Amino acid sequence: SFQDAQGNLVDRLRHEVPSDLAGNVSQTVMRGQFQLADPPNLGTWRIEVSGSRGQSESKSFSVERYTLPKFTVEVHTPDFVYVDDDSFNVTVEVRYTYKQAVQGLLVADIGPWNPCRTCKNNYDMVKRFSASLAGENSDGRAVFTFPMAEWRAELAERINRTGLTFNMRANFAVNVNVRFTERFSEIVKAVEKSFTIYGKKYKLVMETPDLPYFLPGFKVPVHLLLKRPNDVIFTANSTDDIRLWMEFSHRGKPKSLELYRGRLVQSSSQTGLSLLVTVPEYVDFVTVTFMASLFGS
16 A cells, blocks of 8 residues: 555555465566656655555655756866976866765866967867766766877977967966766756966065165165965975175166075975165165066076
8 A cells, every 4th residue: 555645545556466376476576556646745655565464564765856956067277287297187076966976977178278269379289088977986076187298299290380489488378168967867067167377387576675765774674485477385496596686876876786696495385585685875865676586597
């Protein structure tokens, strides 16, 4: 018998078991189906089975309103990519809101893509990746690796073929287009994201006190440090030296004074250098400028 969520008897099926079980083993198993009303009473339903000798068994199941599965697609791009890197990874995570294993097809188009579609020096090389997210062991996560060395080789071939030139110390745009198709509902969700391939590993930043003026003989703290082009502190070893100098006037004539030339100091928190610079006593009362630059060692 079938009882709905409100305890109403909605159907009853009868099954006759033959007396000669030895010759009719298949007849000891009952198979059947039951058509729910439209709409049914939502909640916990109950199936009860009873035999002629007083045996009974019951099972419960839930009848709920069907809703299309909801899921999110998140694209994680690298924090920093240098033009001479071997590769970079893009990670895509697809999650159902009810935290069950995601199933579906993931397709991603990833690669350098010049937003200027009329420019002649086109550096595009978009590659297509795909991954099937299926099964109970699927964590809804896929990692795609783009080959930077292959892209640089493609640019070199274009230079030889067309005569165009590419400034490999410039920045390059990367476009990521992700399309996920959920297996059961065939709902499609698309996500687009972009980031930058940087032509330089780092830039030099100089920090001085925010004072209205410096007087002759003043001691001025000067802090030099390296940052990634995306303004994240650079902590690795620098391959360049730096030059720090001061520009000022003496008796109306422009002068310069070199303050430091050499490497920056690497630490666990930054690559930089702090100096206490004395403004010469003989400078004119005009603008004093601190200048710094990187140069290859």
